[in-house]
Amino acid sequence: MQIMPVITEDIKGAMQGIIPSTIVTCDAEGVPNVAYISQVYYVDDEHVALSHQFFNKSIRNIHENPQLSVCIVSPETCQMWRIDCKYLRSETEGKLYEEMSGQLEAIASMMGMENVFKLKSADVYKILKLEKI
Amino acid sequence: MGMGTRDALMKPEYQRALGARVVDDTHIVVFFDGPTAGRTIQNLEQNQMVSVVACSFSFESYQFKGKSIRWSEATEEENGFVEEYLKKFNDSMEVFGLGENFVYKYPHSKMMALLMEVTDVFEQTPKIGTGQKV
Numbered sequence A: 001m002q003i004m005p006v007i008t009e010d011i012k013g014a015m016q017g018i019i020p021s022t023i024v025t026c027d028a029e030g031v032p033n034v035a036y037i038s039q040v041y042y043v044d045d046e047h048v049a050l051s052h053q054f055f056n057k058s059i060r061n062i063h064e065n066p067q068l069s070v071c072i073v074s075p076e077t078c079q080m081w082r083i084d085c086k087y088l089r090s091e092t093e094g095k096l097y098e099e100m101s102g103q104l105e106a107i108a109s110m111m112g113m114e115n116v117f118k119l120k121s122a123d124v125y126k127i128l129k130l131e132k133i
Numbered sequence B: 001m002g003m004g005t006r007d008a009l010m011k012p013e014y015q016r017a018l019g020a021r022v023v024d025d026t027h028i029v030v031f032f033d034g035p036t037a038g039r040t041i042q043n044l045e046q047n048q049m050v051s052v053v054a055c056s057f058s059f060e061s062y063q064f065k066g067k068s069i070r071w072s073e074a075t076e077e078e079n080g081f082v083e084e085y086l087k088k089f090n091d092s093m094e095v096f097g098l099g100e101n102f103v104y105k106y107p108h109s110k111m112m113a114l115l116m117e118v119t120d121v122f123e124q125t126p127k128i129g130t131g132q133k134v
Helices: A009-013 A056-064 A095-111 B038-046 B076-094
Strands: A021-026 A032-037 A040-044 A047-052 A067-073 A080-091 A121-132 B002-006 B012-024 B027-033 B049-055 B061-073 B111-123
Touching (some): A021 A056, A032 B002, A032 B049, A040 A095, A047 A080, A080 B012, B002 B038, B027 B049, B027 B076, B049 B111, B076 B111
Antiparallel strands (some): A021 A067, A047 A121, A067 A080, A080 A121, B002 B012, B002 B049, B027 B111, B049 B061
């Protein structure tokens, strides 16, 4: 394992949503919660945004404890990365929200879930650590 | 499949799981790669909290929450179970157009077996209102 300083093209490829990502949060009582997520969206080298659709327990946990662990997988090489993040804010309009909403529609179409996947917010996280697994 | 633990500072940690088997109505064994699970193992040594999510190819998903009982290196028989899981997983993933032997690229050099007491199960199939306790 090694610490990666920047988000490379390989890592961006793992954020296309072809292979669902997985997130782990933790509530105030210390109970971890694991959930699949459609989208981990590249914002810049220090930030990613996650699609908030219906992972309600994860959202409740994030508001109690803003720490998050997310795993993304390259659909080309199967390389995995584990990203430690801290929640910053939720966006429900604007460029980021619209871009993520469009990409989510594409992912939903690919999965046959057009009527299921609706973006509630684009949740922005600061990357604290990025680790190749 | 994925599993989640947390440390003493409530920092969550993701770990890929590669197969699980049911022991009885309240216990499952979860398999994961030891060399890539350093912090997961540290977390399990600090506290027993663990959660596991599993998803079928129809996207039907469930999360199992509970406590770790014990973990150790997988036995020869358990490694055989993991190999069978990888084979079936890989065969299924090839339908999705991913590369040949894609699944075998997940780290699995030294598998660990975690016995977990399941206290709660939640449905997580992607749909409106998902997350209900089973």
